[in-house]
Amino acid sequence: MKNLISMRDLSKKEILYFMEIAELIEKGELIPDMKGKLAALLFFEPSTRTHFSFATAMKKIGGQTITMRGTSGTSAKKGETFADTLQTIAQYAEIIIMRSPVEGAARFASEVVDIPVVNAGDGANQHPTQALLDLYSIMKTQGTLENLRIGVAGDLKFGRTVHSLVQAMSEFHPKFKFISPSFLKMPAYIKDDLTEKNIEFEELSEMTDNISDLDILYVTRIQKERFADLEDYEKVKGSYILEKSMLKGVKKNFKVMHPLPRVDEISTNVDNTEYAYYFQQAKNGVYMRQAIITILLGGVK
Amino acid sequence: MKQIKVNAIKNGTVIDHITTGKIRKVLDILHLDGTDIVMIGMNLSSKKLGRKDIIKIENKELSELEVNSIALIAPEATLIIIKDFEVVKKSSLKIPEYIEDIISCPNPKCITNEERIISKFKLTNDEPAQVRCIYCEKKYLIDEVKIKN
């Protein structure tokens, strides 16, 4: 494997290979040595958390990073094409990690340069490292990815993270509960894919009473700005806030996940329960990104 | 009788069975210059379609790009190659599995609309024809995408 651009490119076997290497790294059974390797972190839109996670991952495996920031995927204003910018950077670094608001930017970069490219998010399209770390977190807490009951709550219409998660989990025979306000439902093209693969899903509008049979509840933020009417927001908001009191009667293996940052969709009184997993999830992100960089740089013998 | 009609040009290409209304788009992509000899028939009766349009071009062989473009616009059309008044090849059109540089991506956030790069699409469904942009990964029905001239 040379690049990591889209979950669409990965087979089930490849997904499981990423899990395996991340686990070996976490357990200290594989200690990658990326000394002398430089990762170019190209962030054409701000994302402090993703940047921090990648930089941490690269440093923990002995490598170094340089960062280039910008507001757009192009340097056209300076008279240099995007392709030229990428070619130049490829002369300095061993791997490019790219975040861009432009959809398909990472795919294009992978066609232009000879060094590996990792997509760290391209607009509303893909964020494969997030999907892989989510899967790794699910695997760690459940011991398997197969036959799980997964609830996904919040903004299901615009949430790139939940789209990738649902797509990626589809290989592993899950049952889904989609919990959202009616106008933020899962898009038809995602549901069509699920129907095609014979994957069961339910669409619900309340968290209450709907989580006791779940193995995983993946919560995402509903942005106020999505509502035309603030009054509507205030009305539905409460239905998508997870409170400690709602966790009575959940399964023993139940875990709550969230891509972070959260606002108030998970009450802080959930944090100290055995079900909260979102901070460990962020930590898993570092192991997974160490695994991704190591694999792409040929560091697994 | 039909034979005579089709053979009305000596050498060249006939694009038959164009669904009525689509002929303008087909002509647009043909890159005809002022000297090409072209015959156009519109709203002719057709067993296959009820009504059809037809284009006959003297001394012209279509490029692969032109054939693929016509397949996208008018997939029901038939392509006939004429040599010495004889039909030497008759083929129905097929949308290629991989479509390069013919259509532009309707997604304004797609890299193909930000940078001057060649668009690439994969055919994901035949009936109705549907394609996926390999860059932004959005899926579109063929009627939703713009065919480049």
Ligand SMILES: [Zn+2]
């Ligand atoms: Zn596109």
